[in-house]
Amino acid sequence: MNQGVRWLLVVLGVVGLGYLGWLNRPTEERRIRKVIEGMAGDATFTGGEGNISRIAKIESLGNRFAVDAELHVDQVLPIESALTGRDAIKGLLMMGTPQIGSVEVKVHDVQVTVTGDTEARVSMTASAKTGGKRGDFTAQEFDIRMVKTEGKWLVRRVDAVAGFRRSGGR
Amino acid sequence: MAASAPRPWWHYLWIGVIGRSPKRTAVRIAVYVVVAWGVFGYVLRPMRVAGISMEPTYKLNQVNFINRWSYLKREPQRGDVVAVRMAGESVLYLKRIIGLPGERLRIRQGQVYIDDEPLREEYVKNRAPWNESEMELGPDEYFLVGDNRGMASRDHEHGAVRRSKIVGKVLL
Numbered sequence: 001m002n003q004g005v006r007w008l009l010v011v012l013g014v015v016g017l018g019y020l021g022w023l024n025r026p027t028e029e030r031r032i033r034k035v036i037e038g039m040a041g042d043a044t045f046t047g048g049e050g051n052i053s054r055i056a057k058i059e060s061l062g063n064r065f066a067v068d069a070e071l072h073v074d075q076v077l078p079i080e081s082a083l084t085g086r087d088a089i090k091g092l093l094m095m096g097t098p099q100i101g102s103v104e105v106k107v108h109d110v111q112v113t114v115t116g117d118t119e120a121r122v123s124m125t126a127s128a129k130t131g132g133k134r135g136d137f138t139a140q141e142f143d144i145r146m147v148k149t150e151g152k153w154l155v156r157r158v159d160a161v162a163g164f165r166r167s168g169g170r
Numbered sequence: 171m172a173a174s175a176p177r178p179w180w181h182y183l184w185i186g187v188i189g190r191s192p193k194r195t196a197v198r199i200a201v202y203v204v205v206a207w208g209v210f211g212y213v214l215r216p217m218r219v220a221g222i223s224m225e226p227t228y229k230l231n232q233v234n235f236i237n238r239w240s241y242l243k244r245e246p247q248r249g250d251v252v253a254v255r256m257a258g259e260s261v262l263y264l265k266r267i268i269g270l271p272g273e274r275l276r277i278r279q280g281q282v283y284i285d286d287e288p289l290r291e292e293y294v295k296n297r298a299p300w301n302e303s304e305m306e307l308g309p310d311e312y313f314l315v316g317d318n319r320g321m322a323s324r325d326h327e328h329g330a331v332r333r334s335k336i337v338g339k340v341l342l
Binding site: 108109110111123124125127129136137138139140141142161162163164165166167 | 220221254256257258259260261263276302303304305311314327328329330331335
């Protein structure tokens, strides 16, 4: 092969690899998406999982929230008002998880909008499927606000988006 | 008379799979791919039922299609089973339209009333005593509910949605 052609191929290869690298560069959107997907992984439990593993997952899930995080899910869960603070959220997770056998949580249609150097909004749908032959399936749309603290993206506020307007107002 | 040599087995496999004219087969495959991409990407969205709120009309794990073009020339009608988007279209609600824009709707002991007239619903086989106070639908709102009214009201997503949330009508 001609020396010039060989060099051209090498240059094209390097440019191609560079382009692929640039496409997959770790942007803030990608980092946030990874956090959201990680939350779904932490909230997924198999039937055979022991208590220690479950507690570790809840701990990991809880640590993805900011210290002053707010959870506004009273529209979809039997909770009277918003939950404030990472510890309160962890407490709720600790209370609810032992009752669950196996559950698979997935996130869909994650749309990330970075609104500032340390702020971002996420719109997404989360689905949960419990085990069993006629396993229950539920899905919920969420609006999430993220904040970057010490280089880490944390959940600052979660709002459950009501899909349907019921009598008595939204 | 010249006798032709027997052809190897792979020759017949080649003819069966590729055809006598590979060029024509390639064009045919390309056309099929483009048509399938267009039809299933933009017109008919395949879906699988994942909940029980539409039973017995649509059962768990049943496969169906959503026709995205069903409301291009006409508005959704009462009785239509439609898909409703959430944050996107990966997960959709499957519900039946029972209330149209501008109507007043209430549920008393499981019976639906539209503008004070009881609604006949042959598709409802079990009826739990649901109660919903009266609500008026907005100019672009539809009231959607599943056919499985035997389940508790709190476990069954239902209510008014905007027209823009309706993706299309169920095909089958």
